[in-house]
Amino acid sequence: MDEDDDCPELVPIAGNPLSPGEQIPVTIITGYLGAGKTTLLNYILTEQHNKRIAVILNEFGEGSALEKSLAVSQAGELYEEWLELRNGCLCCSVKDNGLKAIENLMQKKGKFDYILLETTGLADPGAVASMFWVDAELGSDIYLDGIVTVIDAKYAMQIALADLTIINKTDLVNGEELNHLRDTVRVDLSQVLDLHSFDNKDGPSQPHSKSILTVTFEVAGSLSEDVLNVFIQDLLWEKAFKNQAGLPMIVIRLKGIVSIAGKAKQVMLQGVHELYELDETPQVWGEEPRVNRLVFIGRNLDREILQEQFILTVLKVGDRT
Numbered sequence: 001m002d003e004d005d006d007c008p009e010l011v012p013i014a015g016n017p018l019s020p021g022e023q024i025p026v027t028i029i030t031g032y033l034g035a036g037k038t039t040l041l042n043y044i045l046t047e048q049h050n051k052r053i054a055v056i057l058n059e060f061g062e063g064s065a066l067e068k069s070l071a072v073s074q075a076g077e078l079y080e081e082w083l084e085l086r087n088g089c090l091c092c093s094v095k096d097n098g099l100k101a102i103e104n105l106m107q108k109k110g111k112f113d114y115i116l117l118e119t120t121g122l123a124d125p126g127a128v129a130s131m132f133w134v135d136a137e138l139g140s141d142i143y144l145d146g147i148v149t150v151i152d153a154k155y156a157m158q159i160a161l162a163d164l165t166i167i168n169k170t171d172l173v174n175g176e177e178l179n180h181l182r183d184t185v186r187v188d189l190s191q192v193l194d195l196h197s198f199d200n201k202d203g204p205s206q207p208h209s210k211s212i213l214t215v216t217f218e219v220a221g222s223l224s225e226d227v228l229n230v231f232i233q234d235l236l237w238e239k240a241f242k243n244q245a246g247l248p249m250i251v252i253r254l255k256g257i258v259s260i261a262g263k264a265k266q267v268m269l270q271g272v273h274e275l276y277e278l279d280e281t282p283q284v285w286g287e288e289p290r291v292n293r294l295v296f297i298g299r300n301l302d303r304e305i306l307q308e309q310f311i312l313t314v315l316k317v318g319d320r321t
């Protein structure tokens with residue numbers, strides 16, 4: 001038809017371009033630290049049986065290899081393929097790294113029907129979404145299906161740009177608090193329209209990123225569960241640990257794999273603000289010496305001091321046995 005002359009023609013890209021019907025949808029899952037993004041991902045992965053889903057995680061901080069391995073053991077063998085977007089600071093650098101990861105994924109695209117991209121809890125979803133506009137070549141193989149934002153009902157901190165908002169952890173708040181949050185979310189969603197977030201390649205600025213630090217370390221040995229609880233409660237509840245400037249360490253997010261003395265299986269530590277849980281994983285410790293691996297995200301964190309305190313915890317078990 002003649003009207004079609006006005007439309008720009010699709011130019012075939014090098015390699016094996018997919019036909020339109022083969023475009024792979026991408027859903028971006030956003031939400032603040034510990035809101036429940038990975039929980040949602042795992043739910044989708046276990047519920048979906050007809051689609052082969054690829055998952056891309058963007059973990060925050062330098063210790064990305066460590067966080068990656070934590071996420072792998074958390075998810076078990078659910079992930080068919082593992083790709084990591086390096087460098088946590090999504091707002092400034094995800095575009096390149098994000099494209100690279102997705103391009104790598106595209107080389108194996110026959111294996112996937114769907115891509116889920118979990119952004120780091122500190123990421124700006126506008127910056128991630130904008131890469132679907134700026135890279136025309138990429139846009140021909142995959143398309144942005146939607147942005148889903150998970151909100152922690154107890155610690156709602158960030159209402160991000162979202163096509164769909166999921167209020168999570170409603171079990172942790174009462175009806176009144178939930179209604180208040182619902183009203184807040186409604187108001188904020190009306191305010192995020194027409195922000196033109198995708199116009200700016202760098203995305204909107206990210207005020208939180210600078211003051212929030214990630215600390216990771218590994219310590220060999222096994223812990224008494226009681227002493228570990230004391231360490232965690234001193235840290236999260238009592239704010240008993242201070243950095244060199246004398247400021248109390250504030251932990252927003254805590255993840256770890258720990259070895260509890262006498263337990264054959266690895267234990268997963270998950271913390272969000274002052275809430276934390278210790279759960280046995282299906283993973284059995286092997287022959288090699290047991291190592292506790294921890295990730296802390298928060299303010300005023302000092303790696304050496306935290307590690308020292310943790311080692312004291314480990315040694316207390318050694319004293320007893």
Ligand SMILES: Nc1nc2c(ncn2[C@@H]2O[C@H](COP(=O)(O)OP(=O)(O)OP(=O)(O)O)[C@@H](O)[C@H]2O)c(=O)[nH]1
Binds near residue numbers: 031033120
């Ligand atoms: N009580 C309660 N806890 C939840 C719920 N959903 C998730 N959690 C817990 O919240 C913690 C964080 O969950 P994740 O899914 O790892 O959160 P995330 O957003 O992926 O975290 P980051 O990637 O570190 O930002 C875990 O301890 C979960 O078990 C919920 O509906 N209720």
Ligand SMILES: [Zn+2]
Binds near residue numbers: 037038039118
């Ligand atoms: Zn996560």
